[in-house]
Amino acid sequence: MTASKRASAPSLGSDLNRVDRHVIQPAEYDDLPELTDEMLARGVVNKGGRPRAANPKRLISIRLTEDVIQRWRATGPGWQTRMAEKLSSSAPK
Structure with missing residues (x-):
């Protein structure tokens, strides 16, 4: 038996086009808290x-x-490390 329909691609379950079309309105900024010096002082830069x-x-x-x-x-997982350790300990000094 052959399938007559092609399977559809899996969906992410979101409407990214609608999100992209959204334009932020001035009233939406009222939901954001005021940024204070104290908030900035607590900020931490985390280099990954x-x-x-x-x-x-x-x-x-x-x-x-x-x-x-x-x-x-x-010898199992970590064999490259063990090989490097063995070569390091037997290397001429």
């Missing part, structure tokens, strides 16, 4: 993202045989 690492990692490319990769992957 992670803090900078003291010793950031650098992306490189390295070729390893498939059996080496599979042995490290078999």
Whole structure:
């Protein structure tokens, strides 16, 4: 049995066109509280993202045989970190 109608795209359930057409009227500003110096003083600028690492990692490319990769992957999640720690501890000083 074949369907005779095409499935419609899922809807967000909102009328974005109506929202875009709305023009703010002066009376709507009465709903907003007066901005005071006290309110501004409580404001905090929050920079998003992670803090900078003291010793950031650098992306490189390295070729390893498939059996080496599979042995490290078999150790479970975090295998790349464990590999980096092992290489770091055995590196010449």
